[in-house]
Amino acid sequence: MFRLAVLGCAAFGALILGVFLGGSALAPGDVAWALLHPHAGGDVATIVWALRVPRVAIAGIVGAALAVAGFLLQGMLRNPLVDPFLTGVSAGAGAAIAVAVTLGLASGLVPAVGFGAGLGTALLVAALARRGSGIDTERLILAGVSLSALFSSFVALALTRLAQGGAQEILAWLAGTLAGRGWPEVAATAPYLIAGFALALIAVPSLNVLRLGSGPARGVGLDLARTQWVLLIAATLLTAAAVSLSGIVGFVGLIVPHLGRRMFGTDARLALPGSAFFGIALVSIADAACRTLFAPQEIPLGVLLAFVGVPSFLYLYLRPRGTSRLWGT
Amino acid sequence: MGNLTLRGVRIASAECTLLEPFDLDVASGSFVAIVGPNGVGKSTLLRAVAGFEPTAGGSVALDGHDLRALSANERARAIAALGADPEAPHGMTVREVALCGRFAQRPWWQWTRSDHDLLATETALARVGLRDSADRLIDTLSSGERQRAWIALALAQGARVLLLDEPTSHLDARYASEVLALLREIASGGTTVVAVLHDLNEASSFADRIAIFGDRRLLAYDAPTTALAASTLEAAYGIAFARADIDGETRVFARLKNT
Numbered sequence: 116m117f118r119l120a121v122l123g124c125a126a127f128g129a130l131i132l133g134v135f136l137g138g139s140a141l142a143p144g145d146v147a148w149a150l151l152h153p154h155a156g157g158d159v160a161t162i163v164w165a166l167r168v169p170r171v172a173i174a175g176i177v178g179a180a181l182a183v184a185g186f187l188l189q190g191m192l193r194n195p196l197v198d199p200f201l202t203g204v205s206a207g208a209g210a211a212i213a214v215a216v217t218l219g220l221a222s223g224l225v226p227a228v229g230f231g232a233g234l235g236t237a238l239l240v241a242a243l244a245r246r247g248s249g250i251d252t253e254r255l256i257l258a259g260v261s262l263s264a265l266f267s268s269f270v271a272l273a274l275t276r277l278a279q280g281g282a283q284e285i286l287a288w289l290a291g292t293l294a295g296r297g298w299p300e301v302a303a304t305a306p307y308l309i310a311g312f313a314l315a316l317i318a319v320p321s322l323n324v325l326r327l328g329s330g331p332a333r334g335v336g337l338d339l340a341r342t343q344w345v346l347l348i349a350a351t352l353l354t355a356a357a358v359s360l361s362g363i364v365g366f367v368g369l370i371v372p373h374l375g376r377r378m379f380g381t382d383a384r385l386a387l388p389g390s391a392f393f394g395i396a397l398v399s400i401a402d403a404a405c406r407t408l409f410a411p412q413e414i415p416l417g418v419l420l421a422f423v424g425v426p427s428f429l430y431l432y433l434r435p436r437g438t439s440r441l442w443g444t
Numbered sequence: 445m446g447n448l449t450l451r452g453v454r455i456a457s458a459e460c461t462l463l464e465p466f467d468l469d470v471a472s473g474s475f476v477a478i479v480g481p482n483g484v485g486k487s488t489l490l491r492a493v494a495g496f497e498p499t500a501g502g503s504v505a506l507d508g509h510d511l512r513a514l515s516a517n518e519r520a521r522a523i524a525a526l527g528a529d530p531e532a533p534h535g536m537t538v539r540e541v542a543l544c545g546r547f548a549q550r551p552w553w554q555w556t557r558s559d560h561d562l563l564a565t566e567t568a569l570a571r572v573g574l575r576d577s578a579d580r581l582i583d584t585l586s587s588g589e590r591q592r593a594w595i596a597l598a599l600a601q602g603a604r605v606l607l608l609d610e611p612t613s614h615l616d617a618r619y620a621s622e623v624l625a626l627l628r629e630i631a632s633g634g635t636t637v638v639a640v641l642h643d644l645n646e647a648s649s650f651a652d653r654i655a656i657f658g659d660r661r662l663l664a665y666d667a668p669t670t671a672l673a674a675s676t677l678e679a680a681y682g683i684a685f686a687r688a689d690i691d692g693e694t695r696v697f698a699r700l701k702n703t
């Protein structure tokens with residue numbers, strides 16, 4: 116519990132740090148003053164409250180949503196290599212956005228199109244994976260991988276056919292970015308995020324029992340079909356919401372649950388909130404780096420996370436010495 | 445309490461009937477061994493009694509209540525079932541595994557564990573002799589200890605019936621006899637125990653009654669001395685058996701060479 120509280124404070128600290136850093140260099144004192152006086156007005160307050168605070172909030176939301184979604188799916192499938200995009204959310208959203216851009220749809224509609232298509236693809240994957248009242252995990256993985264491949268080819272096709280401008284818009288989205296996002300996007304996804312997080316919390320005791328494996332878990336009274344649907348729906352809502360906010364931000368959903376389990380063990384009552392805090396901290400720091408490293412140019416968030424995240428993950432888990440293991444502690 | 449009543453139960457795989465309809469009564473607090481050749485449908489029968497899969501026909505009742513009417517939660521409080529050779533979960537201590545047995549005692553979304561849950565878990569761990577190993581990771585235990593940890597989980601469930609599929613399959617003679625003695629003791633404590641066993645002599649030494657399945661039927665269901673007739677075993681397994689009674693216990697031996 117103590118470590119969880121410390122990590123929670125660290126995540127909050129990372130968010131605050133994100134407000135102080137940005138493309139336009141503001142004096143820390145001015146930022147602090149603007150933060151403490153929200154209604155004061157002025158250039159600094161406008162940058163802080165209209166640009167940085169919502170953006171940092173979105174970074175935190177995306178980090179927490181992807182981390183929790185990854186944690187849920189890894190627990191459901193008992194597979195440490197699963198990431199939240201497994202169910203086709205990102206590929207479906209990508210294809211829909213590619214089509215939308217090709218057809219010249221207003222770019223304000225892009226997040227909504229991405230959200231709807233992501234959700235729809237996950238539903239299709241779940242329908243293909245159904246067996247009896249529950250879900251066949253092997254079929255889920257196969258259906259997710261196949262449909263993702265299919266939809267990714269739509270994106271590739273659109274990219275080769277489109278003029279420079281349209282291709283640019285799709286690429287920016289594929290690489291993951293928080294540029295230009297604000298409160299309207301948060302408000303639009305809020306109901307799904309709340310539902311997703313609520314379902315995740317409700318599923319925690321079931322996730323803990325599922326650690327035994329599906330056979331013994333049923334033996335102690337777990338309704339496997341219900342658990343699978345709760346986990347899948349929660350993960351899909353969170354992932355689709357995150358994707359519509361930020362585009363495809365990879366590796367967070369794969370790596371952060373490992374960090375959570377490594378620090379807190381496999382008990383989801385600690386590891387799930389722990390993973391959420393790790394996700395918040397990681398994405399908000401990464402986004403702050405995206406904004407500041409080559410200001411006024413921005414690096415895509417997904418690219419930076421892959422550059423920094425993957426080597427550190429490899430170092431943590433694949434270094435030769437030690438008895439590290441992907442699953443568990 | 446813990447009387448199992450099977451009436452006209454038929455067991456089938458996707459392709460064909462495994463066991464023709466049969467009746468079976470398991471009295472409260474008894475230890476019943478289920479034996480028979482591989483593929484005869486013993487495990488399928490056990491899963492049906494555990495409520496994991498529907499039977500192909502007939503009914504299973506516990507103390508007069510049809511099991512089909514129970515929710516997963518209610519069933520787990522009445523019947524604890526251990527599958528054959530469950531994989532040891534990574535990163536879980538013995539205590540955490542045993543605590544999972546309390547899952548059905550509260551609503552499925554509830555995070556907190558009551559003092560009673562913790563107490564029941566500690567009692568279960570003590571009964572299987574793992575109190576000192578409670579904080580060890582289950583995948584570091586020996587096969588015999590691991591099997592006892594799973595039994596602790598089943599005991600923590602507080603069920604009236606305990607079903608086990610081949611609880612001694614990977615154990616050496618000493619560990620096997622420890623586990624069976626533990627099951628015997630659990631049955632004497634009032635919990636009905638039904639176990640699929642492969643070793644006929646283990647069944648003979650520890651079970652109150654033996655149900656022998658073979659040739660798609662229930663061939664015998666009786667006390668070991670009566671059930672383990674050479675002719676019944678030959679009908680079940682299709683090979684010859686010799687029998688000896690040593691110190692009042694029935695021993696049977698398959699004639700392994702061609703006879």
